[in-house]
Amino acid sequence: MNNDTVGPKSDDDSGAEPSGSNTIPPRGPEREPKRTVTLPGGRRTxxxxxxxxxxxxxxxxxxxxxxxxxxxxxxxxxxxxxxxxxxxxxxxxxxxxxxxxxxxxxxxxxxxxxxxxxxxxxxxxxxxxxxxxxxxxxxxxxxxxxxxxxxxxxxxxxxxxxxxxxxxxxxxxxxxxxxxxxxxxxxxxxxxxxxxxxxxxxxxxxxxxxxxxxxxxxxxxxxxxxxxxxxxxxxxxxxxxLGTDGPRNYFIGFQTNAEARGTGGLLGGYGIVRVDNGAARVDTLSPNSELTLDNQPIDLGPDFNQLYGNSRPTTDFRNSNLSSHFPYAAQIWQSLWSQESGGEMVDGAIATDPIALSYLLEAVGPVEMPDGESVTADNVVELTESTAYARFPSDNKARKQYLQTIAARVVAKMTGNIKSPSALLEALGRGVSEGRIAVWSSHPDEQSVLADTVLGHAIPDDAAPYAGVVINNQAGNKLDYYLTREIDYTAKPCTGDTRKTTVTVRLTNDAPDTELTEYVSGIVDNPGRLPNGTNVAAVTLLATAGAKLDAVSVGGQISFAVNGTEQGHPAFMTRAVIPRGKTVELKFDLTEPTAEGEARVPVQPLVDDPKITVDVPSC
Structure with missing residues (x-):
């Protein structure tokens, strides 16, 4: 009989596959197989x-x-x-x-x-x-x-x-x-x-x-x-x-910077300002001719005397402000007034100039002269520094009176009702920032504060790099109205204890070809030796403390310099003759200490707005 015949299963037949059998078991309920998806590398990126x-x-x-x-x-x-x-x-x-x-x-x-x-x-x-x-x-x-x-x-x-x-x-x-x-x-x-x-x-x-x-x-x-x-x-x-603790009196000097002096210009006129509890008035407004030339001198120290003593600055008002250090001029003015007034000692001194007056007129408005002429912010500088000399070519008394009237009317308007106080304060601030308004106090505690401000117009007594160029007119004329300046201060890098520096000064005489009066263009010292219209300047360089002068040239020619010291700064003074329409270059070659601090080139307040270039690395 064939054993492969399929018959009914017995009760104990579970359907399980006998061990070692090749029979495939029946499947249970079907499930989805697990899938692993592998992305190409580009898609992952x-x-x-x-x-x-x-x-x-x-x-x-x-x-x-x-x-x-x-x-x-x-x-x-x-x-x-x-x-x-x-x-x-x-x-x-x-x-x-x-x-x-x-x-x-x-x-x-x-x-x-x-x-x-x-x-x-x-x-x-x-x-x-x-x-x-x-x-x-x-x-x-x-x-x-x-x-x-x-x-x-x-x-x-x-x-x-x-x-x-x-x-x-x-x-x-x-x-x-x-x-x-x-x-x-x-x-x-x-x-x-x-x-x-x-x-x-x-x-x-x-x-x-x-x-x-x-x-x-x-x-x-x-x-x-x-x-x-x-x-x-x-x-x-x-x-x-300003008089909160009691009245104060101040000498006010009106400087004419058509004839350059260290603090700006020649002392052309003056007045006495009297203040009490914030109120000010000006009296004794006078031309410089009211000051005599035979007063007793005062001693401002050996350094001052060495540089300026031959010019009799403490007795001759015309040379009272040769130094750019305003406290010197202020003390001289105090002394001159004390002797002129019979003993009044002012509490301080103030200086200003026509350009500062133009700023004030811009704030307070024009003033009217007795003949109806209007003096404005736009014409006051030309009127006082040029036109007045042409209008009164030989009548100095009339010219001085004209200038004094302008000053008096501007001062009167300033001390009256002010329409725009903020504009007035801004104008004063501008004059101060340019060195056109300077103040000195005879009270030491006040002066110690003023000296450290631009208002004090003082030469700083420190070691930082410094190049102060000061012009003093030596011809006795008024040609500095036409003078323009360029000043370059350059220095080598700070590689050692000292470095080479150069201060270059270019002075241009822009006096017009038209005929100017003898008073404006003539040469007081040795007239006829130089043609009218020639500017003659004493040029002083106040250098960095400890600096040594290697050489100085004027117009490309080696020149001589007078040496001195002022407020701890070496001073080197030489002379320049600037023909009409010409530019003369002065060059000071120096060896300076590599001192710390930012280089400074103070600007003497003359008529022009000089071009200043500084290329001095900070050490």
């Missing part, structure tokens, strides 16, 4: 790039939005700060306080923008993050300005608004100024620190707009610090100097 792009794109978008907000906030802070300043000048307390608060809010928002996570990450990236780092540092300065300077300034500033400070009749309200002094001093210190912080903001390695903003911030903080420091200084000494 695409996904990775896409994901990264999304992250980077989101980061850049966030950063861009933050940058946009930061820009808006910084601009808003600037605009509100400007509004606060304008409100302060107008004496509007409410507007000043609200706009100052808005400026601080915007500055704080800009600070938050530039200290956010995306900004911090971006700023940390080498090179690429440079503009972000620069902007972050700038917002720190701006926030400090609105919080530590603008806010406190508003607190005291409204009492110092020009409309509040200058009262009707020209009287100054000095009590608020004195009361504000402590807070102003504190604010000035904060402004100085922030100005230093601004100077240290790192330059962006690219993105010129950021560097432009950086330069603007540095300039503005420097100007603000100077303004607040000067205001704090004024609050410290002005109340006493």
């Amino acid at each position: 695409v996904l990775a790039i896409t994901g990264t792009a999304l992250v980077v794109g989101g980061f850049v978008a966030w950063l861009g939005y933050t940058a946009y907000e930061a820009k808006d906030n910084l601009e808003a802070a600037r605009d509100h700060a400007q509004s606060a300043k304008s409100a302060l000048l107008a004496g509007d307390t409410g507007v000043a306080e609200s706009t100052a608060a808005e400026a601080d809010r915007n500055a704080s928002a800009a600070y938050d923008n530039t200290h956010s996570l995306p900004w911090n990450i971006a700023a940390a990236i080498p090179v690429i993050g440079s503009p972000f780092d620069t902007t972050r540092q700038m917002t720190e300065v701006v926030q400090g300005l609105t919080r530590d300077v603008l806010g406190p300034a508003v607190t005291v500033g409204t009492s110092l608004a020009p409309t509040e400070l200058v009262q009707p009749g020209g009287r100054l309200a000095l009590a608020p100024l004195r009361e504000a002094e402590p807070k102003l001093a504190e604010t000035a210190i904060a402004a100085e620190l922030l100005s230093s912080q601004a100077q240290e903001v790192r330059e962006s390695k690219y993105l010129g707009r950021v560097n432009d903003a950086r330069a603007e911030l540095q300039s503005q903080t420097s100007e603000l610090a100077t303004l607040l420091t000067n205001t704090a200084t004024a609050a410290r000494i002005a109340p006493a100097m």
Whole structure:
């Protein structure tokens, strides 16, 4: 029988495959098999790039939005700060306080923008993050300005608004100024620190707009610090100097810089200013001819005598201000007036010139002469330094009276009702900044403060690089009205204890070809030896402390120089003859110490606006 016949299964047949059997077992319920998907390498890369792009794109978008907000906030802070300043000048307390608060809010928002996570990450990236780092540092300065300077300034500033400070009749309200002094001093210190912080903001390695903003911030903080420091200084000494603690008297000298002198120009006229509790009046307004030439001298020290003694500066008013150090001229004027007046000792001295008067006339408006002639900001310089000499070619007394009348009417208008006190203060500030208004006090505590300000017009007694070029007219004419100057100060790098430097001075005589009066163009000393229209100048270089003169040339020819010392600076004086229409170049070759500090070239306040070039590496 065939054993392969299929029959019914027994009860114990479970259907399981016997061990070793080749029979395929029946399937259970079917399930989806597991699948592993393997992508080609290119698709993995695409996904990775896409994901990264999304992250980077989101980061850049966030950063861009933050940058946009930061820009808006910084601009808003600037605009509100400007509004606060304008409100302060107008004496509007409410507007000043609200706009100052808005400026601080915007500055704080800009600070938050530039200290956010995306900004911090971006700023940390080498090179690429440079503009972000620069902007972050700038917002720190701006926030400090609105919080530590603008806010406190508003607190005291409204009492110092020009409309509040200058009262009707020209009287100054000095009590608020004195009361504000402590807070102003504190604010000035904060402004100085922030100005230093601004100077240290790192330059962006690219993105010129950021560097432009950086330069603007540095300039503005420097100007603000100077303004607040000067205001704090004024609050410290002005109340006493202007008569709060008792009447004061001052000698005021009107300088004619058509004939150059160290502090500006020849003493052409003078007056005595009397102040009491903020009110000022000018009397004894006189031409220089009222001062005699036989007064007793005063001793200003051996250095002064060595340089200027032969010109009798302490007895002859015509040479009283040969030195550019205004305290010398002021002490001489004090002495001359004491002897002329029978013993009155003024409390100080003030100097000004026709160009400063033009700034004042721009603020207070024109004055009218007795004959109806209008003296304005546009014509006062030409009238006093040129036209007057042509109008009165041989009548010195009439010319001096004409000039004195102009001065008297300008002073009278200044001490009357002022329509725009802020414009007047701005004009005074401009005159001071250019050295056209100088002040000296006979009270040592006040003078110690003045000497460190531009108002003091003093030669600094320090070691920093210095090139002070001083012109003194030696022809006795008025040709410096037509003189123009160029001054270049260059130095080698700081590679040793000393370095070579050169100061080049170019003087141009622009006197017109038209005939000028003998008084204007003639040569007082040895007339006829040089043609009329020739300018003759004593040119003094006040150099860096410790400097040695290697050589000096005038017009390309080696020249002789008189050596001396003034306020710790070596002084080298030589002579230049400048024909009409010609330029003469003077060159001082020096060996100077590699002293620390920024190089300075002070500008003697003459008629021209000289071209100054400084190429002196800081050591």
